Amino acid sequence: MELKAVTIKIPEESNIIIGQSHFVKTVEDLYEVMITTVPNAKFGIAFNEASGPCLIRSDGNDIALTQMAIENCQAIQAGHVFNILMKDAYPINVLNSIKHCQEVCSVYCATANPVEVIVASTDQGCGVMGVVDGFSPKGVETAQDKEDRSDLLRKIIGYKR
Numbered sequence: 001m002e003l004k005a006v007t008i009k010i011p012e013e014s015n016i017i018i019g020q021s022h023f024v025k026t027v028e029d030l031y032e033v034m035i036t037t038v039p040n041a042k043f044g045i046a047f048n049e050a051s052g053p054c055l056i057r058s059d060g061n062d063i064a065l066t067q068m069a070i071e072n073c074q075a076i077q078a079g080h081v082f083n084i085l086m087k088d089a090y091p092i093n094v095l096n097s098i099k100h101c102q103e104v105c106s107v108y109c110a111t112a113n114p115v116e117v118i119v120a121s122t123d124q125g126c127g128v129m130g131v132v133d134g135f136s137p138k139g140v141e142t143a144q145d146k147e148d149r150s151d152l153l154r155k156i157i158g159y160k161r
Contacts, residue, residue, distance in 0.1 A: 001122050005132065006075045008083070008115040009068050015091050016072075016115065017084045017098060018131065019107040024049060026082055026103040027057045033097045034084065035061070041089035044069040050079025050125075062087070076117050078126040080105075109133045 010016050021030075026047045034043045044065030046058040056073045060066035065085040072083045084098070091110030098104055109115060113134030119126050141149070153159040 001120055003129065004119050004121065005116040006119050008072050008075070008117060010085065010112065010115065011065070011068060011087070014065070014085050014087050015089070015110065015112045016086075017091055017095065017107060017110045018072075018115070018117065018128075019082055019098070020080050020105045020128065021047060021082050021101075021103040022080055022105055023103045024052075024057065026101075027059045029101050029103055030082065030084060030098065031059045033101055034086070034089075034094060037094045037097050038086075038089040041093075042087040043089070044085045045082065046070045046073040047082040048073045048076065048079050054079070060085075076119060076126070076128065077121075078117075078119055078128045081128055 008016065027045055030045050034041060042062040042065060044058070044060035044062055044067065046056055046066070046069035049055050049057055056070055058066050058070050060069065065087065069083050069085050073081065095107070095110050099107060108128060109131045111133050116132040118129040118131065120129050
């Protein structure tokens with residue numbers, strides 16, 4: 001068995017969700033989740049089929065995001081893995097709906113941070129062991145950091161009033 005870290009492409013001002021699913025209609029159902037949850041979002045979806053023709057299935061409403069999602073699946077090479085690249089939406093907007101999609105088995109990450117997928121290669125194929133999402137902590141937040149976080153949520157993002 002060989003382990004490798006695969007660097008994932010995420011365009012500026014975009015987010016990604018990486019997960020594992022189990023059925024060929026994953027792309028159609030994830031498309032439906034995206035378009036009905038945040039209708040104005042731009043997104044691309046790609047899914048590595050793990051049986052039959054073993055194709056990368058894809059869809060989306062943004063050609064560039066869809067192509068990059070395909071490239072991510074090509075780099076990961078693990079069966080039944082999907083990734084959704086999105087703009088004008090955040091994972092928090094769609095994550096619960098994605099987790100409730102019948103085909104979705106698990107979600108590895110939902111982020112705008114740099115991501116590396118840890119992939120194990122065997123004679124049979126490849127599988128995702130986990131992800132490295134962003135960077136290691138540099139310390140513990142101070143009172144000022146807590147205030148800054150609160151301001152970000154309330155004044156900049158508008159999350160709470």
